[in-house]
Amino acid sequence: MSATPHQKRRRLITAVAGLTTIGALVAAMPAGAQDRGQSRDTGRGHDHGHGYGRTVDVQLLSFNDLHGNLEPPAGSAGRLTHMNPDGTTKTIEGVGGAEYLATHLREARKGNRYSITAAAGDMIGASPLLSGLFHDEPTIEALNKLDLDVTSVGNHEFDEGAKELARIQNGGCHPTEGCFEKKPNGKPKKFKGADFPFLTSNVTHEKSGEPLLDPYFIWEKNGVRIGFIGVTLEGTPDIVSAEGVKGLKFGDEVESINKYTKVLERKGVKSIVALLHEGGAPASPAYNYNCDSPGPGDGISGPIADIAKNVSPQVDALVTGHTHQAYACTIPDPAGKPRTVTSAASFGKLYTDTTLTYDRRTRDIVRTSVASANHVVTRDVAKADDMTALIDRWNTLAKPIASRPVGHIAADIDNPFEAIEKPLGNLVADAQLEALAPADKGGAQLAIMNPGGIRAPLTRASSPGGEGDGVVTYGEAFTVQPFTNMMTSVDLTGAQLITVLQQQVSGANQAAPKILQVSKGFTYTLDMTKSGADRIVTSSVKLNGEAIDPAKTYRVAMNEFLAGGGDGFPVLREHKNKLVGASDLDALIAYFAAHSSASAPLAPPATDRITVIK
Numbered sequence: 001m002s003a004t005p006h007q008k009r010r011r012l013i014t015a016v017a018g019l020t021t022i023g024a025l026v027a028a029m030p031a032g033a034q035d036r037g038q039s040r041d042t043g044r045g046h047d048h049g050h051g052y053g054r055t056v057d058v059q060l061l062s063f064n065d066l067h068g069n070l071e072p073p074a075g076s077a078g079r080l081t082h083m084n085p086d087g088t089t090k091t092i093e094g095v096g097g098a099e100y101l102a103t104h105l106r107e108a109r110k111g112n113r114y115s116i117t118a119a120a121g122d123m124i125g126a127s128p129l130l131s132g133l134f135h136d137e138p139t140i141e142a143l144n145k146l147d148l149d150v151t152s153v154g155n156h157e158f159d160e161g162a163k164e165l166a167r168i169q170n171g172g173c174h175p176t177e178g179c180f181e182k183k184p185n186g187k188p189k190k191f192k193g194a195d196f197p198f199l200t201s202n203v204t205h206e207k208s209g210e211p212l213l214d215p216y217f218i219w220e221k222n223g224v225r226i227g228f229i230g231v232t233l234e235g236t237p238d239i240v241s242a243e244g245v246k247g248l249k250f251g252d253e254v255e256s257i258n259k260y261t262k263v264l265e266r267k268g269v270k271s272i273v274a275l276l277h278e279g280g281a282p283a284s285p286a287y288n289y290n291c292d293s294p295g296p297g298d299g300i301s302g303p304i305a306d307i308a309k310n311v312s313p314q315v316d317a318l319v320t321g322h323t324h325q326a327y328a329c330t331i332p333d334p335a336g337k338p339r340t341v342t343s344a345a346s347f348g349k350l351y352t353d354t355t356l357t358y359d360r361r362t363r364d365i366v367r368t369s370v371a372s373a374n375h376v377v378t379r380d381v382a383k384a385d386d387m388t389a390l391i392d393r394w395n396t397l398a399k400p401i402a403s404r405p406v407g408h409i410a411a412d413i414d415n416p417f418e419a420i421e422k423p424l425g426n427l428v429a430d431a432q433l434e435a436l437a438p439a440d441k442g443g444a445q446l447a448i449m450n451p452g453g454i455r456a457p458l459t460r461a462s463s464p465g466g467e468g469d470g471v472v473t474y475g476e477a478f479t480v481q482p483f484t485n486m487m488t489s490v491d492l493t494g495a496q497l498i499t500v501l502q503q504q505v506s507g508a509n510q511a512a513p514k515i516l517q518v519s520k521g522f523t524y525t526l527d528m529t530k531s532g533a534d535r536i537v538t539s540s541v542k543l544n545g546e547a548i549d550p551a552k553t554y555r556v557a558m559n560e561f562l563a564g565g566g567d568g569f570p571v572l573r574e575h576k577n578k579l580v581g582a583s584d585l586d587a588l589i590a591y592f593a594a595h596s597s598a599s600a601p602l603a604p605p606a607t608d609r610i611t612v613i614k
Helices: 005-016 022-028 097-111 137-145 162-170 254-268 302-308 385-402 423-436 472-479 494-503 568-575 584-595
Strands: 040-043 057-062 080-083 090-091 114-119 150-152 204-205 216-221 224-231 248-250 271-278 313-321 326-330 340-344 350-359 369-375 407-410 446-449 469-475 486-493 521-529 538-544 553-559 578-581 610-613
Touching: 057 097, 057 224, 057 313, 057 340, 097 114, 097 137, 097 224, 097 248, 097 350, 114 224, 114 271, 137 385, 150 224, 150 271, 216 254, 224 254, 224 350, 254 271, 254 302, 302 313, 302 469, 313 350, 326 350, 326 369, 340 350, 340 369, 350 472, 385 472, 407 584, 423 538, 423 553, 423 578, 423 584, 469 472, 472 584, 486 494, 486 568, 486 584, 494 538, 494 553, 494 568, 578 584
Parallel strands: 040 216, 057 114, 114 150, 224 271, 271 313, 313 340, 446 553, 521 610
Antiparallel strands: 057 350, 080 090, 204 248, 216 224, 326 340, 350 369, 407 469, 486 553, 486 578, 521 538
16 A cells, blocks of 8 residues: 555654764754854845934844644634733634735834844644645745744754754755655756754754754844844653654753853844743733733743743843743843743734844843834735745645545534643544554553644634535644654553643643543543642542552553653653554544534534543
């Protein structure tokens, strides 16, 4: 049987992620990486001819966690929360999409002589089918057209390994699937790669200690010089496939930023911005919440709060990501001076506009003049024609696979970011249990699913492709589970199973809990009034109404990523008697086939498995 594009994609991840020689690693680097930094004048047509003074305002437009969402995100993935002046909130429906993001950014640049566009990682990876099917080449092409100047590397840029990331940077056809398009003369059309640098200062080769990619980039125009330092989440090895980061070391974010701040200063660059793929959580989900209202930095928690307090005062702003949250805060630096820290949610729903006032005499940013605000990427503006053409072109190539119907739903099956138990999470866990429950498939008794592996909701309304209301296409199912992880069934003791639940809210996950989605019949109580592992009420953990016996062995279905201890669940590495089954995507599609039809569409499952005490 010939491999599907997704099977080929999985084989690629396994085949190329582990680079074994220093020569191969260096060869895989983007051009210029061995120079340990980049510098260029990026006019990009934003100069509108204003005169020169001692200070000049530099516009910094930024976004993060696009994840290949070129088409407008649907359902809850395309929503934002807005805070009204009286403190109440309302939901804004229908935001985001590359066609609209391009228009908003281009309008925002008008009248700004000095304008930079930067991103904080996860531009690619975990992408919908339109981009993921083609190894995110469409997204890189779109970002080139958006005039992105620079981005940091996020954890998802490692989904297919360092060698594939080098191809994304430098260009070239895919090593196993070749070129996806042809020129008019019929010859293969070579992928050009990114026009902008991917930066990471804290990812190095284990053997040589050399940076994987350029650690910094110097933007320069008419004597105005601003340095950008890229930083990747230090915990990346815990949340991506081990093959994707084989041979690499991920260092401390603060140490890396401070190290390259000194390097930039020695080069005469005193205005510095860190592009950091790590973030926090504001006290309110509203994109326009004033997180400085309790006091500078008091309205935000999570890793970024501590990082910001320890990054060198010479760094003037931090553009962050990873948590998919929206904020524009000021957090005091180690010298006690306010410093802006921003994040623009995810999927291109927002962009941040920051004004950096550059002093030509001191060559530094006037920190007291820095101002930041998040702006909604509304869909009430004209679509950017070049983005529409790009999307249409790639959709034509994807359509034979993407448009195939695989199931039917009676209503939206949501995946709300802030929810502990999600309808779509329950559906996915149920599908995985059903796939691995037969004795010859693993004999699973329950299934657990990491929430970060479920990337988008399922919406009943027909997409612009016109498949019909309630129809779930292969493309939509792929967008929900784009990683094509293989499923496994393993032995865990009851004690280990309880430890798994405790690790959701302790250890690596204490500051930002990761609540696993569980299959029907597995229930427990989560007491959020307590802290750490004590949040799990151990006496409440039951399977089909029967208390979990710590000494008993249970067969548990999970994907390979979790079985390897991913997402901060080290106890899962202690499993025994692993049996590998179908992919998570195949399990989901099989579940739709067995439980839905046009006359009997699948209803959203109830969210009654995790009892939450607040």
